Amino acid sequence: MSQPGESEMGERDERIERAGLSVDRTLVAFLEEEALPGTGIAAAPFWDGAAALLARFAPENRALLATRDRLQAKLDAWHAAHANQAAGGEAYADFLREIGYRVPEPAPFAIDPGAVDAELGRIAGPQLVVPVLNARFLLNAANARWGSLYDALYGSDAIPGAPDGPGYDPARGAAVIAWAKAFLDTAAPLAGGQRWAALRGAPEFADPAQRVGRAGETLLLRHHGLHIELVFDRDSPIGRADPAGLADVRLESALSTIVDLEDSVAAVDAADKVAAYRNWLGLMRGTLTATFSKDGRPMRRALAPDRAYLAPDGTSFTLPGRALLLVRNVGHLMTTPAVRLPDGGEAPEGLLDAIVTSLIALHDLRGAGPLRNSRAGAVYIVKPKMHGPEEAAFSNRLFDAVEDLLGLARHSIKIGVMDEERRTSVNLAACIHAVRHRIVFINTGFLDRNGDEIHSAMRAGPVCAKGAMKRASWLAAYEDRNVQIGLACGLAGRAQIGKGMWAAPDRMADMLAEKEAHPASGASTAWVPSPTAATLHATHYHRVDVAARQAARAQEPITPLAPLLTLPLAPAAGYAPAEIEAELENNAQGLLGYVVRWIDQGVGCSKVPDIHDIGLMEDRATLRISSQHIANWLLHGVVTAPAVEAALRRMAARVDAQNAGDPLYRPMGPAVETSLAFQAARALIFEGADQPNGYTEPLLHAFRRRAKARV
Numbered sequence: 238m239s240q241p242g243e244s245e246m247g248e249r250d251e252r253i254e255r256a257g258l259s260v261d262r263t264l265v266a267f268l269e270e271e272a273l274p275g276t277g278i279a280a281a282p283f284w285d286g287a288a289a290l291l292a293r294f295a296p297e298n299r300a301l302l303a304t305r306d307r308l309q310a311k312l313d314a315w316h317a318a319h320a321n322q323a324a325g326g327e328a329y330a331d332f333l334r335e336i337g338y339r340v341p342e343p344a345p346f347a348i349d350p351g352a353v354d355a356e357l358g359r360i361a362g363p364q365l366v367v368p369v370l371n372a373r374f375l376l377n378a379a380n381a382r383w384g385s386l387y388d389a390l391y392g393s394d395a396i397p398g399a400p401d402g403p404g405y406d407p408a409r410g411a412a413v414i415a416w417a418k419a420f421l422d423t424a425a426p427l428a429g430g431q432r433w434a435a436l437r438g439a440p441e442f443a444d445p446a447q448r449v450g451r452a453g454e455t456l457l458l459r460h461h462g463l464h465i466e467l468v469f470d471r472d473s474p475i476g477r478a479d480p481a482g483l484a485d486v487r488l489e490s491a492l493s494t495i496v497d498l499e500d501s502v503a504a505v506d507a508a509d510k511v512a513a514y515r516n517w518l519g520l521m522r523g524t525l526t527a528t529f530s531k532d533g534r535p536m537r538r539a540l541a542p543d544r545a546y547l548a549p550d551g552t553s554f555t556l557p558g559r560a561l562l563l564v565r566n567v568g569h570l571m572t573t574p575a576v577r578l579p580d581g582g583e584a585p586e587g588l589l590d591a592i593v594t595s596l597i598a599l600h601d602l603r604g605a606g607p608l609r610n611s612r613a614g615a616v617y618i619v620k621p622k623m624h625g626p627e628e629a630a631f632s633n634r635l636f637d638a639v640e641d642l643l644g645l646a647r648h649s650i651k652i653g654v655m656d657e658e659r660r661t662s663v664n665l666a667a668c669i670h671a672v673r674h675r676i677v678f679i680n681t682g683f684l685d686r687n688g689d690e691i692h693s694a695m696r697a698g699p700v701c702a703k704g705a706m707k708r709a710s711w712l713a714a715y716e717d718r719n720v721q722i723g724l725a726c727g728l729a730g731r732a733q734i735g736k737g738m739w740a741a742p743d744r745m746a747d748m749l750a751e752k753e754a755h756p757a758s759g760a761s762t763a764w765v766p767s768p769t770a771a772t773l774h775a776t777h778y779h780r781v782d783v784a785a786r787q788a789a790r791a792q793e794p795i796t797p798l799a800p801l802l803t804l805p806l807a808p809a810a811g812y813a814p815a816e817i818e819a820e821l822e823n824n825a826q827g828l829l830g831y832v833v834r835w836i837d838q839g840v841g842c843s844k845v846p847d848i849h850d851i852g853l854m855e856d857r858a859t860l861r862i863s864s865q866h867i868a869n870w871l872l873h874g875v876v877t878a879p880a881v882e883a884a885l886r887r888m889a890a891r892v893d894a895q896n897a898g899d900p901l902y903r904p905m906g907p908a909v910e911t912s913l914a915f916q917a918a919r920a921l922i923f924e925g926a927d928q929p930n931g932y933t934e935p936l937l938h939a940f941r942r943r944a945k946a947r948v
């Protein structure tokens with residue numbers, strides 16, 4: 238973030254004036270030559286409107302950030318005066334009310350978001366997230382609406398103990414087929430209690446209404462609102478060997494996909510922002526393609542078409558071939574040098590994202606391209622990291638203004654609210670109320686939420702180890718209250734109640750064992766990191782009847798605030814030196830492994846091995862946790878500065894070794910004093926306690942800009 242008037246070297250030549258704004262040339266060219274044409278909006282009124290919107294909302298945006306700082310300062314002071322108290326009691330709750338951190342509950346209400354696509358409003362199923370800057374992944378994610386269950390099982394560790402010989406292993410294949418047929422016994426039972434494994438001829442279903450169509454020899458079934466394709470093909474190697482001729486089971490998998498401009502990308506300047514916007518434009522126009530080489534073979538990937546079937550009465554129909562796409566904008570914190578305001582200061586990045594991603598979605602709404610995203614005529618924006626109802630109301634008014642700028646009907650821009658900051662969890666009903674006419678989801682972004690929990694409690698004392706945090710009372714209360722409050726606000730059947738990311742992309746057996754808890758909790762969706770995970774997680778929505786779970790949970794009283802407000806402090810006896818060392822090293826390794834690719838290569842989401850060599854998805858939210866955790870232990874003397882420095886150096890060598898095969902990798906170990914990545918990691922820890930709400934973006938952006946300037 239830079240201050241008004243603080244223009245970067247050489248930046249002036251690269252800029253063009255538009256309606257009093259100083260705009261990077263790349264962005265001007267993109268908007269005027271690529272994004273605006275075809276929308277019916279001319280450049281001049283667009284810039285006039287954008288400038289007016291920025292003038293109106295930028296000061297308010299700044300004021301909201303000042304409120305965050307003011308409230309955090311009050312928390313810090315309270316905690317300093319009540320050191321090592323886990324809080325949660327009446328006095329603490331009253332204090333939060335007095336300082337305006339807690340606001341009155343709204344009277345009972347039900348959300349009313351208008352026309353919403355069924356994937357968000359009515360059908361329960363997985364939600365995939367994908368970084369916007371990677372077109373190859375992006376296309377894969379859009380096409381992840383359908384996935385082969387056989388491939389997902391065969392290509393992952395999903396079946397514990399399945400043999401895995403070189404080439405195609407028939408024993409492994411048999412284990413996959415057995416697993417899938419046992420799954421079909423639940424999702425598509427056969428008449429007379431026959432088992433799928435025993436089927437020899439054509440299937441007869443216990444409920445014939447499940448069979449809703451066919452395409453050639455492929456049968457289309459529906460169960461819990463989700464479709465299943467049974468591919469019968471006796472000409473294929475698998476079908477030929479199968480007594481029933483079943484060659485594959487394809488599941489409707491990622492019902493929706495979030496295209497992420499936020500925590501999984503490194504976008505620090507106009508060039509990065511334009512690359513991100515251009516990919517979103519390619520999706521909204523249906524024209525995005527990617528060419529790459531895989532296993533030595535050239536490949537071209539494009540968006541999948543819709544799928545055609547014949548209904549039992551002979552009429553033809555189609556089903557979506559692609560996930561319903563949402564776009565995650567950045568939050569209210571950062572500013573961008575892509576646009577400078579008349580006072581010379583950078584424009585709030587969230588405002589620019591709202592304008593540009595909505596403008597781009599007009600291409601879909603106008604229906605000019607070959608494919609359609611929203612059949613309901615909506616634009617879906619996920620808004621992360623909002624703190625409390627005032628910020629939600631700000632987003633609501635911002636979206637009103639964007640609708641006016643683009644000539645969109647009121648509330649056609651929908652919002653997904655990430656419940657991932659403590660002040661939002663505490664005031665969740667009021668937050669939902671603030672956006673009740675456009676809300677399409679709430680989601681427990683538990684990773685950021687952990688980071689905010691640590692930062693909120695920064696001065697209260699040392700927090701518990703990360704493993705213990707998973708069992709902390711605040712976390713259970715947060716997850717429970719999110720579902721309970723969502724149901725009380727009428728989200729069932731109208732909007733998603735979502736659960737967070739499965740952050741171990743290679744541990745699919747564990748995911749299969751654990752993530753059924755998400756639909757079982759009444760959540761209608763949960764995040765997955767990959768298409769394979771989407772297909773496997775889809776099986777959970779066949780096993781669990783989410784509507785029934787929601788109806789049951791709607792009867793529960795809402796969990797009180799006290800456990801939510803109980804701080805996750807370390808046990809009074811503290812931890813043994815070996816535990817402290819292991820915790821520090823694990824945090825330092827994940828942090829460095831992520832930061833080095835962010836700073837040196839601009840990669841915003843990575844799979845980084847933890848100390849047990851398990852590859853974990855790391856993004857800015859997990860970085861927020863690890864950096865805040867070390868910063869907290871440093872502040873309270875659990876670890877010393879020299880110990881942190883030594884751990885960082887040891888882990889730098891380990892991370893260097895892990896990346897030895899990457900030709901683009903720049904090792905940190907040999908030159909920690911000149912490695913910008915190492916310095917960024919250091920700053921994230923040693924300046925961590927003072928970062929706004931513990932966010933990592935300000936430091937990451939500053940160091941990445943320096944790294945880009947250096948090459």
Ligand SMILES: CC(=O)SCCNC(=O)CCNC(=O)[C@H](O)C(C)(C)COP(=O)(O)OP(=O)(O)OC[C@H]1O[C@@H](n2cnc3c(N)ncnc32)[C@H](O)[C@@H]1OP(=O)(O)O
Pocket residue numbers: 365366367368373374375377378497500501531682684685738742766767768842843844853854855856858859
């Ligand atoms: C707290 C939060 O905010 S969570 C939300 C942000 N996080 C995310 O969005 C995570 C998304 N996931 C990812 O980015 C990746 O899966 C990572 C970084 C975790 C792992 O990436 P990699 O190590 O490259 O994955 P891996 O080698 O196992 O698999 C790559 C293959 O899977 C595909 N793939 C992996 N993740 C995704 C995805 N999210 N969407 C689409 N395709 C994906 C790739 O396209 C590739 O297939 P291809 O060769 O046919 O193109």
Ligand SMILES: O=CC(=O)O
Pocket residue numbers: 500621655657681682683684685686737738858
């Ligand atoms: O955005 C998701 C999170 O867990 O944070």
Ligand SMILES: [Mg+2]
Pocket residue numbers: 500621655657682684685858
């Ligand atoms: Mg988050």
